[in-house]
Amino acid sequence: MATPYMIAPALGLVGLLIGSHIAVLVVRWPDCISALTGRSRCDSCQRQLASMELIPIASTVLLRGHCRTCHAPIPALHWKIELAACAIGVLAGFAPSLSLAIAGAVFGWQLLALACLDITRLLLPNALNGILAITGLMCATAGIDPPFIERVIGAAIGIASLALVRLLYRQARGREGLGGGDPKLLGAIGCWTGWQHIPLLVFAGSIIGLTFVLLQRLRGVQMSAEHRLPFGAMLATAAFLVWLVITAT
DSSP states (O other): OOOHHHHHHHHHHHHHHHHHHHHHHHHHGGGTOOSSSSOOBOTTTOOBOOGGGOSTTHHHHHTTTBOTTTOOBOOHHHHHHHHHHHHHHHHHTTSSSHHHHHHHHHHHHHHHHHHHHHHHHOOOOHHHHHHHHHHHHHHHHTTOSSOHHHHHHHHHHHHHHHHHHHHHHHHHHSSOSSOTHHHHHHHHHHHHHOGGGHHHHHHHHHHHHHHHHHHHHHTTOOOOTTOOOOHHHHHHHHHHHHHHHHHHO
16 A cells, blocks of 8 residues: 555655746737747747756756756756656645545645746736636545535635625725735635635735745835736635645644
């Protein structure tokens, strides 16, 4: 029987490979380039990369963080996403069952893609939110709790709650306080966690946001009222942490 100490390392290795693809998606999506077609290329000289240059983490280390042709630095975004995806796989691997471990890893990897797009470009694409919602509902059909109806209610409450907050903030302050993708993201997350955890998700996401602002101020970074925080990334982080907690109890 597979144990967490077998599953976690395996999902961690898979996470490295998934992370490499997530990094490509994050780089290509804003330019409307498919991450599923075309070989990877150097961001600077556009040379097609060889297979040995595409090994997660190892290639960056062996190449000392630079393209072997033009010697331009390899963006740190790539290895950071690969390590994050690896960590998500390892953490998910300690779930009580193999099915929960795999589901949690898939959940976390999708959240990672959305969070990175929000951090780098303030984007939460409808397509990725939709895929996140669909995969969440599919888990219910596979017999994974919570039940299907609770997930559907979670989606409705997630969308409605943040949409209302967005509307009230715009009316009170005369400007946008949340992006249009944030309510959809919370709705998609609700398809995974069910409606009961929506308040905790919003609370945890807000705490992460406030902590980020406080750390920025402690570093001497002044943030104006017009500065937009990637709240979607904070919601995504909160969602995976909440999932870890609710599956462990």
